[in-house]
Amino acid sequence: MNVVELKPDVPAPLVKVQKLDSVLRLEMNNPPANVLSIAMMQALKAELDAAREDKSIRVVIIASATPGQLFSAGHDLKELTVHRAEEDRGRAFFVRTMKLCAELMQTVVHLPVPVIAEVDGLATAAGCQLVASCDLAMCTDTSAFCTPGVNIGLFCSTPMVALSRNVNRKQAMEMLLTGETIDASTAREFGLINRIVPRQYLNQVVLKYAEIIASKSPLTVKIGKEAFYRQAEMSLEDAYEYTAGVMVENMMARDAEEGMNAFIAKRKPEWTGE
Template sequence: MGEIHAIRREQPIVGYELADGVLRLTLQNPPANALSLSMMQLLLDHLATARDDRAVRVIIIDSSLKLFSAGHDLKELTAHRTDPDAGRGFFERTMRLCAELMQAIVRHPRPVIAAVDGLATAAGCQLVASCDLAICTDKSSFCTPGVNIGLFCSTPMVALSRNVSRKQAMEMLLTGETIDASTAREFGLVNRVVPQEYLNQIVRKYAQTIAAKSPLTVRTGKEAFYRQAEMGLAEAYDYATQVMVENMLARDAEEGINAFIEKRRPEWRDE
């Protein structure tokens, strides 16, 4: 994979560790890892920095707490009901920042993996659904319970409905009930369910496997995946055909094909 690049930064609510091409962003905002305004902004800042850091090949989002994330900070939101506008401005700022964060994950050139051990609820579930891959422990659970408190999970709905079937998404959104890890796997919300003690090992294996690929190819493929998913069938094939041609002309594709024919390991240059 080339040079070893290792950095560790301590942050009050988001841990930062970069080693061997894998950037780990750890949610650590006690007691519930609420996605406060400051936490979402810090995650956005780290994701923006990672876009320009060639040492970053894969990003993992995990948690240091027993709860992956309880979603938005309801106390923070409620405190602004006494604002002159009854909180409208702060509510809009919060929801728009959340939407920006989720789109930053989807549009990020690096694959993002959610490593979940515990409950992911509301916007926390939205965060999991927004990641490219999600691996959870058998102790994990998920829900979109806004309907229970008179606040439909409309923004989590966007990510959720793009990961699971409509009826399964509506089941979660209308009932607000918690689903266990195996049901989340059945719904398609997560890729794998693993024993708690093996979560880090398996997530790391996924990350290292992806990090060993051509960065150019992974970047091209992730962008193409999400763009074609928003198109009609014919348009998607036209677009994917052009992507495939441009990818074939890249140096890494030429190297990878030659290495396959010559039965040797490819040497990627991200070009």
């Protein structure tokens, strides 16, 4: 008689990872809501930190492993609520959660490669914050977005940081004060997303954009992304002074020299990342 050893079920990873040449795809895999629990935020941040060290990665895509449902419902309210039974009524855990969330969003912004949000479903609260934190965002025509904290007595103050840096102030306040859900076309009008794509084409359109970006000089893209976010917080005079210096340093790079020579010679440039 053959004895078959039964192996214990291995839990599915919270973040599914797929690498397509120089494009890294991260899929949140915590159905049905893809809540940004402590574990989920740690898993996402760990993958992004690893991507920072992997020089072969040129673009990162953040998506849901369950398209058509929830991109992310934001923080895990059940996880937060259970800690109210502690002596400090949950304060220490709340501090830990918000600190980790801020670190995750800043990791997205400070990553030296562009990050694209691929949204097919609802992105709410900190889930909407994650979309707003990404450099580009594309969604299906059935996707929706909201910052509904005000409805439960908890203003979306941390999502407000990313939201207010991406959309008009009055439109950001509209979302924050009403908590109402906006559809994909409104989100594009507000400036929260770049493109609305039919569901059957979303993945390939996002990948196409990722491949176009990945074909550029990685050094140039890194310089440009960092400069974009830094100058955005400066006065007009300071921004021009800063970016003028950035451009000079960029022009001294081997890739800039190669790119200019290739353009003049009407040939395809060969990037070295230097």
